[in-house]
Amino acid sequence: MREIILDGVRVADDTDAYVIAEIGHNHQGDLRIAKEMFTTAKECGANAVKLQKRHNKSLFTRQLYDAPYTGENSYGPTYGQHREALEFNTDQYRELQAHARDLGLAMFSTAFDFESADFLAKLDMPMYKIASADLNNTPLLRHIAAIGKPMILSTGGGTLADVRRAVDAIMPINPQLVILQCTACYPVENYEDMNIAVVDTFRREFPDNVIGLSDHESGIAMALVAFTLGGRVVEKHFTLNRAWRGTDHAFSLAPTGLRRLVRNLRRARVALGDGVKRRLPSEERPLYKMSKKLVAARDLPAGHVLTRQDVAIKSPGDGLAPYELDAVLGRALAQPLAEDANITFEGLK
Template sequence: MKKREFVIGSKVVNDASECFVIAEVGHNHQGSVEMCKEIFKAARTSGASAVKLQKRDNKSLYTASFYDTPYNSENAYGPTYGLHREALEFGEAEFRELKQYAEELGLVFFSTAFDFKSADFLANLDIPCYKLASGDITNIPLLQYVAKIGKPMIISTGASTMEDVQRAHDAIMPINPQLAILQCTASYPCGFGEMDLNVIKSYRDAFLEATIGLSSHDNGIAMAVAAYVLGARVIEKHFTLNRAMKGTDHAFSLEPQGMSKMVRDLSRLRTALGSSEKQMFDSEKAARGKMGKKIVAARPLPAGHLLQEGDLAFKSPGDGLAPYYAFELYGKVLKTSLQEDEEVYFEHVEARSSELVAG
């Protein structure tokens, strides 16, 4: 079996790696290149690995009637849904400027492609990775079209069934094995009872060569840490400068402080998971001595006394014979008298099994 590994530019993501954290900017930039740059800068300061935009060719993506549907939302940037989307769309010049800026910051820059024309648009920019949204989980023609471009692919799986995900996986992998599959719930925000983080384990069992992750729409940072423990190595969170800003995605996005804490906790977690072998650290030895127990006489005991339960006590500090040896002392005769709280050793008794080793 091939190693489960996903490579984006210089970033290598596998089971042993740090988490690849995507700050999903989407259209939180409100159509402003300068605001988008501020978001990128904040994402870099917060420790994100990558920033992601969205690209739509709105005329080809929507039916004419849907494009022209009146859009009266308080978050609208145009009188119709199509014009609202157009107001938030960046063109080639903006994308190139933002790609260069992200790279200068040391961030991976990529985008979601919502349609064929957008996929071609992004290919022309030579972006290092493609995201496919949950809405395209059944769009096998688009998935395969993007797969043939030959760049790593990340797919979200909100509002889908395991059958949908399996179909998408099977369509992509023969063409492009560089695939990451993200557990996702297409609710905005997502209630904790609908996150189904255990699906991450199901995906790892079902898709042995795909990298697994989480696209999380919850209002918090703890679920990303839980996802990493379950095996997720890609975490995508919507990101904004201020959740109160105009736009539908800001309310469930992380602000810089939240992103910083999430990245911090993911880093701490990877360190804290440590080894699967139980070990005692040097830093614990003082505590073991102070809080551990040793075998002492429970009361004054004369020489010739036959040791029985009740004759021995177990007290701190633990700098003597460990309590588990008590069972080897019972039934043996003392060679010497002992005072209360005096430490008891095998040399104090007449008979000692040749198999015993003093602790």
């Protein structure tokens, strides 16, 4: 059975979905807001919260780092300063880790570069996220795999060959790998671009790995589709206010949406059942009134040979089922029957 342990929680085909509230930089570089988001995500039922970590000076070219960045979503006059304003340092990460522990909430981060991966390793992160943009970054994949913690790989923008290459790079070093179908569009506006059937493709292609969905639609319905196809990890962008400054807030779930997503995913697992078609105890009462039985269509004497005109099909269904009609026709009554009386095999010669 495919399964993985994510910060002490077993995730497999027979479990609930593991729900990750992707905070990213929606905290706006404010530790207080980040803590509030952690608390709210826990109240909504999320299993984990995820941040993003970048060592900006090594990640971006000097030209991009120093490029002017003065749009409405900017937190600094240059792109580099904008990104730095959104980063937490070691002490802040430790404070957030303590808060997450107090809440009983897993906290981890995406590592966008080698320096960030090492930064997170020193903090003993329970798992690591790989962004879609690094699907083909096999040097970084191997570096993070060697840390030895579970990895969650997004596959937006990739081909199946790209995903195979990434999996082949990671698995010999670290078999603790979750693979997420993802569309690298923020948000996904054309639903055909979700291509959620890839969840099933991944399950067939990678039978040893837990599969899931990194969901960039604005609603919550598609995660349920992924769950029914076997996706057991769901990552969803999360915010406290969709009107806040920043590009991710507009398509992130607010608390009400996250709460409904978690509730619906939990219901989905129960609703899927075990696949055995059977009559359920909860169906007995309504079916008693609605289902039908074979009865005498009129008063009939003993010895009468039943014809189709002698048999009526009526409710309630506490007698011979209508499929037994052919088995009673042509047989004689052992005793008289009043109109609407049940026809039974014991009452036939």
